[in-house]
Amino acid sequence: MKVGDLSVSETRDRLMGQGIRLRIGPMVTQLQVRFPNLAQHVHFLYKDTPFIDEPCIVDFEVKLAPPPALRRWFQGGAAIYLDGIMNFGPFDPAIAMPMLEWCLNGCVFNRPNQYLILHSAVIERDGRAAILPAPPGTGKSTLCAAMSLRGWRLLSDEVAMIRPSDKQLLPVPRPVGLKEGSIDVIKRFEPTAAVGHAWPGTRKGTVAHMRPPADHVARADEPATPAWIICPRYEADAATTFEPIPKADALLYVAHDAFNYSLLGTTGFETFADIVDACDCYALVYSDLNEAVGVFNALTPPRATAHPDRS
Amino acid sequence: MTSPNDLLLAVLRDPARMTAFSPDQWNRLLRYARLTKLVAKLGYLAQEHSLLDSLPGKARDHFTAAQAIATQHQRIVRWEVNRVCRALVGVDADVVLLKGAAYVAASLPPARGRLVSDVDIMVPKAIIGRVEQALIDHGWEHINLDPYDQRYYRTWMHELPPMRHIDRQAVMDVHHTILPETGRLHPDADALFDAAQPVEGLPVKVLCPTDMVLHSAAHLFQDGDLNNGLRDLTDLDDLLRHFATQPDFWDQLVPRAVRLDLQRPLFYALRYCHDLLNTPVPDGVLQAARVARPAGLALPLMDRLVTMAMSVSKAHQRPWVHAWARWTLYIRSHWLRMPPTLLAKHLTHKALKDWFAYSPGAK
Numbered sequence: 001m002k003v004g005d006l007s008v009s010e011t012r013d014r015l016m017g018q019g020i021r022l023r024i025g026p027m028v029t030q031l032q033v034r035f036p037n038l039a040q041h042v043h044f045l046y047k048d049t050p051f052i053d054e055p056c057i058v059d060f061e062v063k064l065a066p067p068p069a070l071r072r073w074f075q076g077g078a079a080i081y082l083d084g085i086m087n088f089g090p091f092d093p094a095i096a097m098p099m100l101e102w103c104l105n106g107c108v109f110n111r112p113n114q115y116l117i118l119h120s121a122v123i124e125r126d127g128r129a130a131i132l133p134a135p136p137g138t139g140k141s142t143l144c145a146a147m148s149l150r151g152w153r154l155l156s157d158e159v160a161m162i163r164p165s166d167k168q169l170l171p172v173p174r175p176v177g178l179k180e181g182s183i184d185v186i187k188r189f190e191p192t193a194a195v196g197h198a199w200p201g202t203r204k205g206t207v208a209h210m211r212p213p214a215d216h217v218a219r220a221d222e223p224a225t226p227a228w229i230i231c232p233r234y235e236a237d238a239a240t241t242f243e244p245i246p247k248a249d250a251l252l253y254v255a256h257d258a259f260n261y262s263l264l265g266t267t268g269f270e271t272f273a274d275i276v277d278a279c280d281c282y283a284l285v286y287s288d289l290n291e292a293v294g295v296f297n298a299l300t301p302p303r304a305t306a307h308p309d310r311s
Numbered sequence: 312m313t314s315p316n317d318l319l320l321a322v323l324r325d326p327a328r329m330t331a332f333s334p335d336q337w338n339r340l341l342r343y344a345r346l347t348k349l350v351a352k353l354g355y356l357a358q359e360h361s362l363l364d365s366l367p368g369k370a371r372d373h374f375t376a377a378q379a380i381a382t383q384h385q386r387i388v389r390w391e392v393n394r395v396c397r398a399l400v401g402v403d404a405d406v407v408l409l410k411g412a413a414y415v416a417a418s419l420p421p422a423r424g425r426l427v428s429d430v431d432i433m434v435p436k437a438i439i440g441r442v443e444q445a446l447i448d449h450g451w452e453h454i455n456l457d458p459y460d461q462r463y464y465r466t467w468m469h470e471l472p473p474m475r476h477i478d479r480q481a482v483m484d485v486h487h488t489i490l491p492e493t494g495r496l497h498p499d500a501d502a503l504f505d506a507a508q509p510v511e512g513l514p515v516k517v518l519c520p521t522d523m524v525l526h527s528a529a530h531l532f533q534d535g536d537l538n539n540g541l542r543d544l545t546d547l548d549d550l551l552r553h554f555a556t557q558p559d560f561w562d563q564l565v566p567r568a569v570r571l572d573l574q575r576p577l578f579y580a581l582r583y584c585h586d587l588l589n590t591p592v593p594d595g596v597l598q599a600a601r602v603a604r605p606a607g608l609a610l611p612l613m614d615r616l617v618t619m620a621m622s623v624s625k626a627h628q629r630p631w632v633h634a635w636a637r638w639t640l641y642i643r644s645h646w647l648r649m650p651p652t653l654l655a656k657h658l659t660h661k662a663l664k665d666w667f668a669y670s671p672g673a674k
Binding site for chain 2: 026028055057058059061083084111112113114260262264265267
């Protein structure tokens with residue numbers, strides 16, 4: 001069953017009650033939302049996401065609810081509880097939806113340390129995936145949202161989740177966060193894009209989320225093989241440039257911003273070094289999304305060359 | 312005393328129970344284990360009992376993820392110990408590692424899956440000033456320069472105010488004995504140093520087996536650090552099971568407690584390990600330790616409080632009862648820590664400080 005198989009009011013009843021167990025890639029999140037007016041937004045963003053009705057082991061128990069009375073009066077009317085403990089907040093209920101999305105991201109960033117987790121968007125075509133590492137503000141989410149609307153499958157706009165045993169990238173298809181100007185950029189780029197309500201007043205300004213295309217969510221169990229590491233940077237009015245970069249630079253650039261690269265120690269290094277060996281690495285500077293799409297569409301399979309010192 | 316009906320304690324006593332768990336039981340177990348920082352340890356227990364293949368993949372994933380963090384902690388602790396040794400090269404001192412750092416450095420069973428938040432070392436009081444200076448020269452600094460806290464540690468406690476390395480952010484506690492100087496019990500620090508044992512490949516020592524158990528017991532039941540109560544009890548369980556194989560360990564344990572003035576904490580440690588975790592303790596040792604039991608209603612009360620504080624499911628179902636038990640034990644530990652007038656002054660100071668720190672407009 002998918003969330004979209006439920007009506008908004010059924011979704012609301014479940015979120016207000018025992019919760020909905022969302023299956024997002026390899027993770028199961030038990031989600032409860034104690035604000036009835038938010039059910040429509042959850043329903044919109046997770047329409048294509050499957051949920052599990054029968055009892056199962058869950059990875060994260062997330063509850064968005066009013067905090068205890070005293071803190072509600074002084075600090076804000078909403079809080080997010082992770083495994084029963086207040087994790088976010090209290091904050092203004094007017095920004096509850098973006099806060100919930102950040103918390104759900106945070107769960108994926110911090111918990112599943114059985115995988116190597118890099119801070120990168122991942123898109124795939126013909127079984128080959130491009131890892132797009134980039135710090136916030138470089139336009140990574142906007143770029144991967146655009147790519148997902150032009151024939152590339154979205155695995156994630158935030159995390160490259162890598163299984164160390166076979167170096168495969170696991171999809172975590174969650175709503176794509178868009179900030180400020182990017183919201184209209186994507187709406188103009190593709191008017192049919194499923195962009196949800198825009199929430200002003202967050203610490204990152206106005207935020208909206210785009211629901212990934214339905215077939216991308218449906219293929220959440222299909223991993224992809226890393227083929228390219230492409231470090232994108234949006235620069236207003238810049239001409240598109242696409243240059244190879246040394247593999248060592250790519251490794252350090254990604255490792256620097258990764259979630260658990262150092263935590264995994266040797267496993268982290270070995271896994272990622274193998275991936276860098278197998279990938280072609282580039283830096284992309286762009287200002288025009290259509291030109292950037294053209295660059296991706298022109299990619300050729302990597303000439304896998306193992307580093308002489310690593311065999 | 313009866314064993315409480317607690318899911319996590321039941322699994323710690325008999326890990327094989329996990330093989331028959333329903334998803335709902337798994338969710339509760341993992342939640343409790345996360346709260347008590349025992350997820351990684353459950354994974355190692357499952358492995359040692361050859362249960363991993365009979366567990367759900369999802370449960371194994373949780374174990375693997377938690378073990379990755381524990382492994383990182385150990386790597387950090389080993390490196391911190393290496394750095395401390397380097398910083399103290401010029402100081403001719405006996406350095407004894409305590410608690411987590413000792414378990415990791417000496418590769419003892421409690422190290423498996425244990426999260427180690429800071430490094431504890433013990434040095435002779437006569438040279439603690441030189442050790443402190445050497446650490447400052449090598450990049451450690453005091454975390455809190457509040458004059459009251461500085462005086463509190465230096466005058467009354469058994470350790471320097473906590474220090475942190477400016478680059479690596481690792482926290483270190485430098486002790487000169489194992490219990491506060493103002494407290495009721497006064498273990499002889501010289502005896503601890505004399506019996507300390509070398510660690511293979513490192514210029515540091517760890518406490519000898521009996522002393523390691525006694526220190527762990529004193530930390531939990533005398534100094535009253537119950538933040539990780541159940542985790543610390545499993546440390547004791549691991550140590551007792553491990554050292555039980557050494558000749559003379561059981562024979563020496565109670566006499567050593569007498570020598571170090573730690574009979575009461577040892578009594579509690581053996582009692583609650585045995586009752587809550589089924590730790591095998593010879594009857595003769597349990598009997599000998601009973602000599603130090605508290606009189607009258609104190610023991611039944613302590614039984615109730617400790618059982619409540621160690622039972623996570625209780626904390627979940629009745630958080631107030633659990634919080635009350637922890638609070639009472641906290642007050643008890645402070646009562647044991649310093650004489651009443653000093654305690655009154657200290658708690659008043661802390662309460663006023665907290666009040667002003669949390670009042671609106673403060674910061």
